[in-house]
Amino acid sequence: MQVIIREYSTKDFKEVLEIDREAFNPRNPSFDMYVYLTYGNDIFVADIGNKIVGYVVTMDLDQIRGKIVSIAVRKEFRGSGIGEYLMKRAIERLKEKGKKEISLEVRVSNNVAQNLYEKLGFKIVETIPNYYSDGEDAYYMVLSLSEQ
Numbered sequence: 551m552q553v554i555i556r557e558y559s560t561k562d563f564k565e566v567l568e569i570d571r572e573a574f575n576p577r578n579p580s581f582d583m584y585v586y587l588t589y590g591n592d593i594f595v596a597d598i599g600n601k602i603v604g605y606v607v608t609m610d611l612d613q614i615r616g617k618i619v620s621i622a623v624r625k626e627f628r629g630s631g632i633g634e635y636l637m638k639r640a641i642e643r644l645k646e647k648g649k650k651e652i653s654l655e656v657r658v659s660n661n662v663a664q665n666l667y668e669k670l671g672f673k674i675v676e677t678i679p680n681y682y683s684d685g686e687d688a689y690y691m692v693l694s695l696s697e698q
C-alpha cells in the first residue's frame with residue numbers, strides 16, 4: 551500500500567467528515583469539522599489512491615504559534631505509521647511558516663494519541679479541567695520548535 555500525504559482539497563470534504571465521525575462522533579455530524587475545514591490553515595490528507603485514510607488540520611494562532619486542531623486515521627488503517635506521517639508533515643509546514651511553538655489538546659484518557667505526540671517531542675504543560683463537552687479533562691501539550 552502506498553500512502554501519499556498531500557494537501558487537502560475541497561473534493562476530500564465528504565471523506566474527511568466521514569473519518570472525523572468514525573473517530574470522534576459516530577452519531578452526529580461534526581459541526582467543528584465544518585468550521586475547521588473552512589478556516590483551517592494547512593490541512594493534509596493521507597491518500598492511498600482510491601480513498602483518503604486520514605487527515606490532520608492545523609491552524610495559525612499567530613505569527614509564531616501554531617496548533618494541531620484535529621487528527622484521525624480510519625480504524626482499519628491505524629497502527630501502520632499514517633498518524634505519524636500526518637503529524638510530521640503538519641509540524642514541518644508549521645516550522646516552514648516560522649512557528650516556534652505548536653500546541654494541542656488531548657483527552658487525558660487518549661493514551662494512543664499522547665504516545666504519538668510524545669514520540670514527536672510534545673510535552674504535557676497543563677491539565678485543562680472539563681475541557682470536553684462530556685466533562686473529560688484535556689492535557690494541553692506543546693512542542694517547542696526553538697529547542698530543535
Ligand SMILES: CC(C)(COP(=O)(O)OP(=O)(O)OC[C@H]1O[C@@H](n2cnc3c(N)ncnc32)[C@H](O)[C@@H]1OP(=O)(O)O)[C@@H](O)C(=O)NCCC(=O)NCCS
Nearest residue numbers: 573621622623628629630631632633634656662663665666
Ligand atoms: C491517534 C491516531 C491518529 C494515531 O494514528 P496511527 O496511524 O494509528 O498512529 P501510528 O501508527 O502512526 O503510530 C504512531 C505512534 O502512536 C502511538 N501508537 C499508535 N498506536 C498505538 C497503540 N495501539 N497503543 C499505544 N500507542 C500507540 C505509538 O507511539 C506509535 O509509535 P510506534 O509505532 O513507534 O510505537 C489514531 O489512533 C486515531 O485516529 N485515533 C482516533 C482519533 C484520535 O484520537 N485523534 C487524536 C485526538 S487528540
